[in-house]
Amino acid sequence: MSLTEARFHDLVDSTQQALEDIFDESGLDVDLENSAGVLTVKFENGTQLIFSRQEPLRQLWLAARSGGIHFEYDQASGKWQCDKSEELLGEMLERLVWEQAGEKLDFDEI
Template sequence: MSLTEARFHDLVDSTQQALEDIFDDSGLDVDLENSAGVLTVKFDTGQQLIFSRQEPLRQLWLAARSGGVHFDFDEESGKWQCDKSEELLGEMLARLVEEYTGEALDFDELGQDEN
């Protein structure tokens, strides 16, 4: 099932806003930059997470120290899911953030479809 362009952009926008909110509320020392649809999260450890939209593929891409990961939106669950491992975006982020900072953040609500 293919997302329309408008729905895809709405989903990515709401996901990026939710990410910003989670990091803002976390108390972690991070710098957030959202420019031209690319959200960059810079940790005080020097590591970063970069979220970008890939409109032609209707995917959300995550660049991390370990490499790039591509996520498709699963309409049934209402969440972003890795196109290779099927791991949910929230699960992967919880793991990466804990690895980078030693802190556990809750990303369970990430990607919940509110439309």
């Protein structure tokens, strides 16, 4: 069963809020901007992570230095999962933040 529009927006909103909380509490020097459903995380070295919702596809997209990644919500696990590698969003973010900022953060709740 696919996500309703309202459920999709609720999931993306709660995911983006959880991401903001993790970055806020991390002590990393980052700028967070959330505007029109797009969350941008800017690291002090100039690299960024950009999270955007793709409503027609019911996907969460992530743009990182390494490229663009698309996630679908897996209702069985309650997690966002890469549509190609099936890697979970939280696992991928741990790796990407390490690559881009040189810091280890815990994204288990994502």
